[in-house]
Amino acid sequence: MQQLFIYLSVIILGLVSVLHFYWLFGGTWGFQSSLPEKVEGGTVFTPRGIETLIVAVGLIGAAFILLAQNNLIPFFLPNSFTKWSSIILTVIFLLRAIGDFKYLGFSKRIKNTNFSKYDTKLYTPLCLFLGLIFMTSWLF
Structure with missing residues (x-):
């Protein structure tokens, strides 16, 4: 059962990485919904290309580590790294x-x-799930 959750997590990390590469190369689908918004309008920040690349590669690295x-x-x-x-x-x-x-x-x-609606329904639960999966990978 644990392997099922590991593979599911790797697929999720891979898909989110692909989405970041899509944004890096100019894609727009889902981009605005992924950025935190101020109450008065506008986004809290807009990631630059290098930041998006770091996240995309980092997600692939996280999948490999898992x-x-x-x-x-x-x-x-498995090793200390x-x-x-x-x-x-x-x-x-x-x-x-x-x-x-x-x-x-x-x-x-x-x-x-x-953003907050997506964060409540998708982003935050997904981060909790991934955090718990990574925790089980080094605890058990």
């Missing part, structure tokens, strides 16, 4: 799920924007 830490890559065994990377990714995803106490996560106060 597979390696769970001994699902024949030529790459994959364990510590999994711990760091656990912290990143769980902190994202908790949020910044204003725009995102379970703690957000601004809840009436397009």
